[in-house]
Amino acid sequence: MAGVDEHQIRQSALWGHMTQVLAQVIRERPANAMDALSAASNHLLSGSAVPPTKGKMYVDPRPTARAEAPIDSFTSTRWAANTNTALAPPRPPRRPRRADGENDEEEEDDASANAGLDGQPRIDLADHPGTLSDVVMEQQYFNMVGLGLPRVEAYRLLVGLRQLIRSEPLSSVRFWGVVTGSSYDYYVAECQVDAERMQENAEMNGEGDEEGGMEEEEEHAPVSKIADVLCTVARGRLARRGPRPSTPAEEAGTGLNAMCYYASTSADPTTWTRLPDVSPHHITVARALRCRFSGNFDAAVHGHPRFMGSEKHYLRAQIARITSACRIAPVQTFTTEGAVPDAEEEEGAPAHPPPTAVPAYSVVPPLLPQEMPDEEDTDAIAAVQAWFTGYSKEELMQTKGWSHIAPSVLSCGRVTTALAEEEEEQEPADGEGENGQGDGASASEPPPPPEPEMVAPFLCDISLDAPLSYSGHSRAHLAAWTFRKAYEVEGSQTSVYVAKSLRWPGAATYAVTTTGRPGASYQMMYYGTGLKDMQGAYYAPPLPAPCCHEYVEAPGEFDGQWDCTIDEELRYAPPPPRPEAEEEEDEEEDV
Structure with a gap:
């Protein structure tokens, strides 16, 4: 054909189709090869050796050159490309510039290759992985x-x-x-x-x-x-x-x-x-x-x-x-300082239990990892016995075995109290009295500070969380957390515990412990709608605020009065005007 070279013919779809047909005929070696060409062509195009005799309604009955792509084929292709990009090895670091000026051309080529479409250098963060x-x-x-x-x-x-x-x-x-x-x-x-x-x-x-x-x-x-x-x-x-x-x-x-x-x-x-x-x-x-x-x-x-x-x-x-x-961790995994205010203890008095509520923090206490105690110090080991033994006594199946590692959110929407703005000093206003001397205006006393909001102490057990109550349930109160233990092979020293939140359905934290090894590895994950549990109640939006009074009415200012009757109107009506003749006579008498 004029205008078509051999390369275009070999790259065409017809050439590829005929190549596959001949390959199938050669591979199967039928008795009548010429008659098998049509059946092989139909099998490659439509998946059946017999051509369709009756097509579907509103569908083209002619065989297509290729089958329709699966739904997830494009997604899989994109994922494959992203996988190769993400898992590619990092680029080698660039060589430093020499003092004698050698390899300038190579460095210029590298710089042009690393430059983006806009001329700016590409940011290669492979050398600084996190x-x-x-x-x-x-x-x-x-x-x-x-x-x-x-x-x-x-x-x-x-x-x-x-x-x-x-x-x-x-x-x-x-x-x-x-x-x-x-x-x-x-x-x-x-x-x-x-x-x-x-x-x-x-x-x-x-x-x-x-x-x-x-x-x-x-x-x-x-x-x-x-x-x-x-x-x-x-x-x-x-x-x-x-x-x-x-x-x-x-x-x-x-x-x-x-x-x-x-x-x-x-x-x-x-x-x-x-x-x-x-x-x-x-x-x-x-x-x-x-x-x-x-x-x-x-x-x-x-x-x-x-x-x-x-x-x-x-x-x-x-x-x-x-x-x-819902961010929790096995108990004794972290320590902190300043979470509970120091109380003065009297000598010989019994130790007081830790408080269940403390004033809101102005600064979040630090979260410090647990340090390994000295093996010879029995008192230090007894204080962190559960953590030191790897929670071997099923402590992670109870609420006292987990603690919050995130501060509570206050009613104002922060985890710390907002610093009050410093009030400006009011200068005394000078005024002249009867004696001509200026009297300073007394400064108004500042209002008393509001009472601090009480929150749960930092790193407290999840047993302090408020229980859930459902109307009609057999139990009056339900714990806010539930626990499960994964199946483990007999003789295995590794255990997997999971704590799930009922107040925020979908929040869960796992902990992997090993018998005899201190501590545990843990991680939190959420999978849900992002909404809080309503405890069986129906949601009702809050009502709008009451309307403000536009004008303060004085007592009796807008009181309504009864309208007067016709007789009262006639009683207070002015007298009718006199006729004009009488007025002229009065004027003549005056003259």
Whole structure:
């Protein structure tokens, strides 16, 4: 054929199909090879040696060149590509520049190869890997008691987390859990930011130069952009409508914002979105709402009271609430200082039990790992007997065997009390009296400080959690936690315990212990709707606040009176006017 070369013919679909047909005929060696060509062609195209005689309604009866791709084929292909990218070995470090100027051309070639499409150097964080938890092994422990994710899904999450820690300046990444939604589910990762890597990224990207350029552009902006600037300001003011939050938010790296969280959807678990830091307003409003998630980060949260933010802010608030209430560890794993106020003990008096409630903390007490006591110090070993022996006496099947390792959230939406603003000193107002001397105005006395909120002490046992009560249940109160022990082979020294929360269904923590070895390895995970248990009650949104009085009425100011009758109107009516003739006679008499 004119205009078609041999290479195009060999790359065509017809050439490939005929090659497969001839290969099948040669492999099977039928008696009549010429008649078998048609049957082999039909078998390769439609899966049947006999061509279809009657097609389906509204379907093209002609055989297609290839079968339809499976539903999950594109997903598997994308996962395979991401796996190769995430698990690729790190690049070797670049060679330092020599003083004599040799290998300049090679270094220039390396720099051009490492540069991105925009000319900026690519950020290669493979030389600074962070700590990544083993998601596959963690889910295996949960699978022992019927919880957790399947093995294939856990492996995919491991690939996605591996890609996250390489692309973001993070020092540690842990799989937090799954929050189900109507359209997609959220996969949440708990991370800790690495300050050194963040500074390196800022230097490589030149953020300082960009900020300076932005300031210069705004300062010398043309007049044609004034409308765009005004629209941007108006849009920002419109988004800030609503009640102004009075409680200041906690700084990044402290309190509820001590860790940062990334989330991805089940549609593409390799694309991660950083969730914003939580604010006290989001916590307090989320307590009054009960909205299910949709799987869209930018979806609006409808309800009363109004939630100022999108679904990603609501997701971050629920994550903070669940983490604060359900992050537990085996008892005696950590120690702290200053969690309980020191009490003066009298000599010879019996020791008082630890308090069940303490005033809210202004600073979160430090969380210190348990130190190995001296083997000869019997008193030190007795204080941490359960931890030292590896919880060999089934301590992890009781509420006293677990302790909270996260601070409680206060009613204001913080874990620490907000510092009161310093009151400005009021200067005395000078006024002249009758004697001409100025009398200083007496300063008003400040109001008494409010009583501190009482919370459970830091690192307290989960036995102090309020029990659950369901109407109509045979038991008046149910413990907030339930425990299970995984099956173990006879003679095995390793045991797996799991504690599940009933107040937040879906929150679970496993602990792996070894007989004779101090301590235990543990990890927490959540898999649920992100909503708190209602204890059998129906949700009812809070009522709106009562209407304010627009005007304070004085007593008797707007009292109604009866209308007067016709007789009363005639009694007080003015007399009728006199006729004109009588008026003229009166004037003549006067003259």
